Amino acid sequence: MSEKIIQLKNIAKRYDNIMALDHVSVSIPHSAIIGFIGPDGAGKSTLMKIILTLETADEGEGTVLGNSIETKKRAIRRHIGYMPEIFSLYTDLSVEENLKFFFQIYKIPKSQYKEKMEMLYGFNRLENFKTTLAGHLSGGMKQKLALSCALMHDPKILVLDEPTTGVDPVSRAEFWKMLNQLKSEGKTVLISTPYLDEAMQCDYIYLFHQGKILKQGLPDQIISEYEIPFYQIETRDPIPAMKKLQRSQLHARFYLIGDTIHCAMLTKAEPSVLEMKKIAGNEITIKKITPTLEDIFLDLLERPGEINDVK
Amino acid sequence: MALLGIITKEFYHIMRDFRTLIILFLMPLLQMIMFGYALNLEIQKVEITIDDFDHSEYSRQLIRAFQGSDFFEIISDDNQDLEVQFFKRAIRGHLTIPNGFAKNMNANQPTQVDFMIDASNSNDAILIEQYAMQTLLHFKELIGVKQYVPVEINQVFRFNPELKSTYFMVPGLLALLMIMITTMLTSITLVREKEMGTMTLLKISPLHSFEIIIGKVVPYLLLSLLVGTIIVLVGVILFQVPVRGSILLLYFFLLLYCLTGLSFGMMISSLAKTQQVAMLFALMSTVLPTLILAGFIFPLAAMPKILQYISYIIPARYFLIIVRGIMLKDNTFIELLKPSLALIGFSTIFIIVSTKKFKTYLEQ
Amino acid sequence: MMSNDALTIQNLTKKFGTFTAVDNISLTVKKGEVFGFLGANGAGKTTTIRMICALLEPTSGEIELDGLSVLRQPEEVKMRIGYMSQKFSLYQDLTPFENMEFFSEIYNVAPEKLAEEKENLAAELKLNNLDNILTKELPLGYKQRLALRTTLIHDPPILFLDEATSGVDPVGRRQFWDQIYELSAAGKTVFVTTHYMDEAEYCHRLSIMDKGKIVQTGTPAELKDKFDVSSMQDVFLQAIQY
Numbered sequence A: 001m002s003e004k005i006i007q008l009k010n011i012a013k014r015y016d017n018i019m020a021l022d023h024v025s026v027s028i029p030h031s032a033i034i035g036f037i038g039p040d041g042a043g044k045s046t047l048m049k050i051i052l053t054l055e056t057a058d059e060g061e062g063t064v065l066g067n068s069i070e071t072k073k074r075a076i077r078r079h080i081g082y083m084p085e086i087f088s089l090y091t092d093l094s095v096e097e098n099l100k101f102f103f104q105i106y107k108i109p110k111s112q113y114k115e116k117m118e119m120l121y122g123f124n125r126l127e128n129f130k131t132t133l134a135g136h137l138s139g140g141m142k143q144k145l146a147l148s149c150a151l152m153h154d155p156k157i158l159v160l161d162e163p164t165t166g167v168d169p170v171s172r173a174e175f176w177k178m179l180n181q182l183k184s185e186g187k188t189v190l191i192s193t194p195y196l197d198e199a200m201q202c203d204y205i206y207l208f209h210q211g212k213i214l215k216q217g218l219p220d221q222i223i224s225e226y227e228i229p230f231y232q233i234e235t236r237d238p239i240p241a242m243k244k245l246q247r248s249q250l251h252a253r254f255y256l257i258g259d260t261i262h263c264a265m266l267t268k269a270e271p272s273v274l275e276m277k278k279i280a281g282n283e284i285t286i287k288k289i290t291p292t293l294e295d296i297f298l299d300l301l302e303r304p305g306e307i308n309d310v311k
Numbered sequence B: 001m002a003l004l005g006i007i008t009k010e011f012y013h014i015m016r017d018f019r020t021l022i023i024l025f026l027m028p029l030l031q032m033i034m035f036g037y038a039l040n041l042e043i044q045k046v047e048i049t050i051d052d053f054d055h056s057e058y059s060r061q062l063i064r065a066f067q068g069s070d071f072f073e074i075i076s077d078d079n080q081d082l083e084v085q086f087f088k089r090a091i092r093g094h095l096t097i098p099n100g101f102a103k104n105m106n107a108n109q110p111t112q113v114d115f116m117i118d119a120s121n122s123n124d125a126i127l128i129e130q131y132a133m134q135t136l137l138h139f140k141e142l143i144g145v146k147q148y149v150p151v152e153i154n155q156v157f158r159f160n161p162e163l164k165s166t167y168f169m170v171p172g173l174l175a176l177l178m179i180m181i182t183t184m185l186t187s188i189t190l191v192r193e194k195e196m197g198t199m200t201l202l203k204i205s206p207l208h209s210f211e212i213i214i215g216k217v218v219p220y221l222l223l224s225l226l227v228g229t230i231i232v233l234v235g236v237i238l239f240q241v242p243v244r245g246s247i248l249l250l251y252f253f254l255l256l257y258c259l260t261g262l263s264f265g266m267m268i269s270s271l272a273k274t275q276q277v278a279m280l281f282a283l284m285s286t287v288l289p290t291l292i293l294a295g296f297i298f299p300l301a302a303m304p305k306i307l308q309y310i311s312y313i314i315p316a317r318y319f320l321i322i323v324r325g326i327m328l329k330d331n332t333f334i335e336l337l338k339p340s341l342a343l344i345g346f347s348t349i350f351i352i353v354s355t356k357k358f359k360t361y362l363e364q
Numbered sequence C: 001m002m003s004n005d006a007l008t009i010q011n012l013t014k015k016f017g018t019f020t021a022v023d024n025i026s027l028t029v030k031k032g033e034v035f036g037f038l039g040a041n042g043a044g045k046t047t048t049i050r051m052i053c054a055l056l057e058p059t060s061g062e063i064e065l066d067g068l069s070v071l072r073q074p075e076e077v078k079m080r081i082g083y084m085s086q087k088f089s090l091y092q093d094l095t096p097f098e099n100m101e102f103f104s105e106i107y108n109v110a111p112e113k114l115a116e117e118k119e120n121l122a123a124e125l126k127l128n129n130l131d132n133i134l135t136k137e138l139p140l141g142y143k144q145r146l147a148l149r150t151t152l153i154h155d156p157p158i159l160f161l162d163e164a165t166s167g168v169d170p171v172g173r174r175q176f177w178d179q180i181y182e183l184s185a186a187g188k189t190v191f192v193t194t195h196y197m198d199e200a201e202y203c204h205r206l207s208i209m210d211k212g213k214i215v216q217t218g219t220p221a222e223l224k225d226k227f228d229v230s231s232m233q234d235v236f237l238q239a240i241q242y
């Protein structure tokens, strides 16, 4: 791969009695969208803050854009944009005043103001709410405003901590268009998200769990290399069928995805279709599927024993 | 450009937080009305000089009575200019025994001595007057006069002829309220940014720490000066306190004093995590020292030595002397040189230490 | 006659100044239903829920909840609803148990019931230190389940969950939804808003709101048929005219 703009080695961070990061290493190239996924409290935000130099690692070392995260904080911060997980805008300022404020403090040439605003209003659709106080916006609108403020900045690295939480599907799609645009301009985006369909759109993902990196790779590669077989079961009334299957002694996990039941085998063995039909009714149809990231995520975290092995 | 951005934003915060704004302007008013009256306090050792033009047994007895009092300390006058002595606060009283004092007494004629009192601190002045009266009674016992002796003290009040207590209170309140308000203003607005998470965005932005500091200080400095002006105006209009000295000089020191408070608030904000903590800390660390150690209510002379030493590092102490000097005595910068240099010195140290601390916080 | 409807809304409107956030909507939710409330950001979902829960006064319109008029009997209505807001609404600096105790005080819950609920929560979260850990120290998914349990402490027949799973990871969301189903099976009516379209699939019926108006209502299957698409995601994208 090309030159790395973020290199972290063996980073450890402890809060009180919790090991937030347990010796993780990442290396991130430029012009890429990097996804941080994992359950709540897995260490994603902490690692982001260490990259941003807002937190100091207890152990390990690293560079961002060639600057040491310990000694060159200011140099790093100058080139990095951030959207925190919690809403961090001025609720007593209007939409426009917030945008203008960030435009000013990011020291963008005045001549670009119009163009920037056009681009951002195009995405956030808040143009009709220019004069509304940020505190009076709906949850998702606030989120989009915060996101717009982060995108205003023109840094080499953009760190976005769960930016699309509470954002509606239409806006999320548009937001991802913008991220891809930034990537094509040579920027690097670090993003954490609870939406696994978004993780699929990343160039590379890190799956965090309990302060460690459980898996990493290209999304497609993670899926194709996953060895456990998955099946999809369709039926008219999935919930009772699923309940029955879960209660059965079959060597598999059953769970709902949309209006279908998914089945993850606990071993590499083929499932017994006949047996399943006997339990859940004859009208069900069963087919083998390629798992989605969500299937894999659930499997990794819910598979009995697996997590403990990792610990 | 970026600096202007912060300043503009800060003004939006100020204008939109109407409640706080009202409190900010009403509080000084209420405080002044509350504090404006009735303070009864003890003081010790008032330096006085005595001019004896009579040189009689009676006049020496009277001087002895003053000498014997725990309250007065007679210092030698070395023929210094009385005016200067009062200005320098070297003395706070001056007794003149006129020629013919003994003669008049022997003739049982109405007899007067003149006693001049520094009344810039009106509470003290009232006490000094009362003690002088007591001393006179003691003098009468000393000479063993049982019957009516028409000796009187003719009081002359210097600086504050009408002896209004508010004369003294207004400069004190200015010192107290300004340090309290300024410290609270910056500490609360900065901790609010911390609580809302916006501080992180400022830290991560390309803003220099000095831009954040100046952007925060300028709006609140203007606001504080406005509050200060209101306090002075209320003093002048409601309590008829004069501003005898230079307004420019007054504002120069007010500005310096406000900067001290604002930067101190900044230091607090780098430590406090919530607005409540910041507010409590700001109140405790400004109100108590100012009330107790600045010579505002309790005279410093009556304090234990250790507290007196501590009081030397309290900017309010010097600010109080300066404001009184300017408002009540028409003192000039030269006359106020000592407290001025002290205030400038201590404030500068305060401002530097506080901003350094805050800067470290921003950049850590 | 007892009605089968848990909630009826008629011609409900809310204006903020000149801006109409909720524009003359009507809606019926049946008892025991898991009812989904979808819509773009700012469509008016939260505003509607706040009016139903008597937290915000409507500009006009009628809301009837469990046979009670929200406008005329707000206090009775509040005893019959559980409301979990978009923002996490428990006290972060109290322990989970202290939070439960506090809310059971408010709603006059019997001590035995509280003890039982505490046990349930501990069993459900598989944590035994819920009385000496601060709520803010819990992972988000746990916090949301704690909030749900607390919302249920006074056994309300109708629950309003406003983006209760926002930001929660897939495992946490799944567990949360298991709980929603249990509640629904136990006869409770659950009214949810969400931006996760897979969750929309799990609703019995749903409405889609756009710019203050309800633009679609039906079961997920009906809506998918109507737009001739295979997922709720596509239904949403077509139903909303941005």
Ligand SMILES: Nc1ncnc2c1ncn2[C@@H]1O[C@H](COP(=O)(O)OP(=O)(O)OP(=O)(O)O)[C@@H](O)[C@H]1O
Pocket (backbone or CB within 6 Å): A132, A136, A137, A138, A139, A140, A141, A166, A168, C016, C019, C021, C039, C040, C041, C042, C043, C044, C045, C046, C047, C048, C086
């Ligand atoms: N107090 C208020 N003052 C002014 N406008 C308000 C107020 N509360 C809400 N609004 C406006 O009402 C509209 C609807 O807001 P609401 O919170 O109901 O949206 P929502 O559908 O819940 O959106 P989201 O999916 O983002 O949570 C928004 O445009 C919002 O700006």
Ligand SMILES: [Mg+2]
Pocket (backbone or CB within 6 Å): A138, A139, A140, C045, C046, C047, C086, C162
């Ligand atoms: Mg909402």
